[in-house]
Amino acid sequence: MEYSRKNPFPATIKEAYCLARDNVKETNHYIVDIADSGLEYKPGDSLGLFPRNDPELVEALLQKLGSSGDESVELKRKGEISFREALAEHLTIHRANRKFLKPLMAKLPVGNQQGLEQLLSDRTALDQYLNVRDYIDLLDEYPAASFTPQEFAESVGGITPRLYSIASAPGAHPGEVHLTVAIVRYNSFERDRAGLATGYLADRVTVGETPVPVFIQPTRGFVIPGDGSHDIIMVGPGTGIAPFRAFLEQREMDGASGRNWLIFGEWFEKTTFFYEEEFRAWQESGMLARLDTAFSRDQDEKVYVQHRLQQAATEVWEWLVAGAYFYVCGDKDYMAKDVHQALIDIARVQGSLSEEEAEHYVNRTLMKEEKRYLRDVY
Numbered sequence: 001m002e003y004s005r006k007n008p009f010p011a012t013i014k015e016a017y018c019l020a021r022d023n024v025k026e027t028n029h030y031i032v033d034i035a036d037s038g039l040e041y042k043p044g045d046s047l048g049l050f051p052r053n054d055p056e057l058v059e060a061l062l063q064k065l066g067s068s069g070d071e072s073v074e075l076k077r078k079g080e081i082s083f084r085e086a087l088a089e090h091l092t093i094h095r096a097n098r099k100f101l102k103p104l105m106a107k108l109p110v111g112n113q114q115g116l117e118q119l120l121s122d123r124t125a126l127d128q129y130l131n132v133r134d135y136i137d138l139l140d141e142y143p144a145a146s147f148t149p150q151e152f153a154e155s156v157g158g159i160t161p162r163l164y165s166i167a168s169a170p171g172a173h174p175g176e177v178h179l180t181v182a183i184v185r186y187n188s189f190e191r192d193r194a195g196l197a198t199g200y201l202a203d204r205v206t207v208g209e210t211p212v213p214v215f216i217q218p219t220r221g222f223v224i225p226g227d228g229s230h231d232i233i234m235v236g237p238g239t240g241i242a243p244f245r246a247f248l249e250q251r252e253m254d255g256a257s258g259r260n261w262l263i264f265g266e267w268f269e270k271t272t273f274f275y276e277e278e279f280r281a282w283q284e285s286g287m288l289a290r291l292d293t294a295f296s297r298d299q300d301e302k303v304y305v306q307h308r309l310q311q312a313a314t315e316v317w318e319w320l321v322a323g324a325y326f327y328v329c330g331d332k333d334y335m336a337k338d339v340h341q342a343l344i345d346i347a348r349v350q351g352s353l354s355e356e357e358a359e360h361y362v363n364r365t366l367m368k369e370e371k372r373y374l375r376d377v378y
């Protein structure tokens with residue numbers, strides 16, 4: 001039987017450990033056992049996984065809704081199942097969504113809808129409001145509203161799988177997929193909360209036991225050069241390091257002759273230099289021609305990967321002109337934008353280009369035409 005997103009493989013976690021020393025950050029390494037699954041992947045691909053909700057949250061929500069959990073509900077894709085199973089495995093309940101607010105308003109006595117109406121008309125305020133609340137918080141806030149299990153099931157969203165960049169090359173770790181995962185935790189309305197998938201992995205999955213439904217999500221174009229003689233520059237702060245461990249393992253196995261340059265960023269050199277021993281060994285063996293690091297919290301002023309790029313502008317430009325591929329992985333909202341701008345600035349200054357020409361070189365030539373500027377950002 002072929003496993004896919006529609007028919008995920010029930011994998012187990014072989015090994016899990018924290019990559020940061022002294023618990024300064026909860027970024028974990030997971031080794032997922034996919035032996036005998038027939039699943040295949042290449043560096044650059046992601047692993048998709050379907051998380052389950054926290055059973056304690058399920059029980060607390062059932063209590064809030066006044067349900068036993070044994071009631072039957074009809075879910076579009078699943079047919080008739082118990083309300084408890086729907087809440088545990090199929091519905092998103094750890095964060096409230098927009099879709100719920102209309103049915104909630106309809107349940108409120110006339111005259112009590114104004115606050116929610118106003119919120120629905122202001123996207124920023126709405127996002128901020130929903131970002132820190134789940135359905136228990138909403139039902140606490142609007143005690144006049146009550147929902148039958150079926151009404152509730154129809155008013156909330158389903159669970160969608162989470163993707164993780166694969167941190168291993170298949171030939172270096174047969175039967176395994178390695179992941180680098182930053183666990184999301186926060187406190188809101190005096191309750192400790194976690195991201196759905198990262199909380200599941202960190203708190204509810206038992207190594208060697210819990211089946212975790214997984215599938216391979218092939219990358220669209222985030223691949224190592226087909227011709228191994230090309231140089232590559234890899235910018236991967238935080239969990240953005242993941243695919244570059246896979247790239248380096250693959251290029252080492254392939255005997256790729258091109259040079260490899262890694263730029264990694266994290267908080268502290270002593271405690272959050274993820275995979276330090278592996279990268280140092282690659283530096284010593286010459287596999288890494290260059291390794292630059294940007295530890296943002298080792299000094300008063302922030303030092304980020306784009307600062308390291310700027311400091312090495314001459315060499316970055318030389319590598320690019322000689323045909324190097326430029327890869328970025330990690331945070332989409334801030335880091336990737338800043339790195340993008342740094343690249344434009346480097347092209348402008350080092351290539352003696354106008355702002356417009358530099359933008360054209362980065363956005364069109366490198367990215368679209370030559371496909372040498374590749375990103376995996378989230």
Ligand SMILES: Cc1cc2nc3c(=O)[nH]c(=O)nc-3n(C[C@H](O)[C@H](O)[C@H](O)COP(=O)(O)OP(=O)(O)OC[C@H]3O[C@@H](n4cnc5c(N)ncnc54)[C@H](O)[C@@H]3O)c2cc1C
Nearest residue numbers: 162163164165180181182186195196197198199239242378
């Ligand atoms: C192609 C791709 C590759 C990826 N690769 C990786 C990877 O290698 N490693 C990795 O760790 N992640 C990776 N991600 C991100 C990953 O898919 C998940 O989005 C991430 O792990 C969070 O999932 P979650 O279910 O734990 O959190 P969710 O339950 O989805 O919650 C996350 C949300 O929590 C909110 N949140 C966080 N902190 C707070 C706070 N203090 N207060 C209020 N709200 C808060 C944020 O707004 C965020 O949107 C990747 C994503 C994509 C698309």
Ligand SMILES: NC(=O)c1ccc[n+]([C@@H]2O[C@H](COP(=O)([O-])OP(=O)(O)OC[C@H]3O[C@@H](n4cnc5c(N)ncnc54)[C@H](OP(=O)(O)O)[C@@H]3O)[C@@H](O)[C@H]2O)c1
Nearest residue numbers: 182184237238239265266267296304331332334335338378
């Ligand atoms: N709480 C959350 O919502 C949460 C938790 C985990 C991960 N994530 C998301 O998951 C992704 C990866 O997170 P991660 O923990 O692996 O790493 P990260 O948060 O991206 O941090 C890695 C490094 O990047 C630095 N950084 C911050 N802003 C930057 C910028 N504008 N340009 C360059 N570097 C910058 C950080 O420094 P400083 O932190 O010192 O500024 C840190 O040294 C991101 O999208 C992140 O937002 C979110």
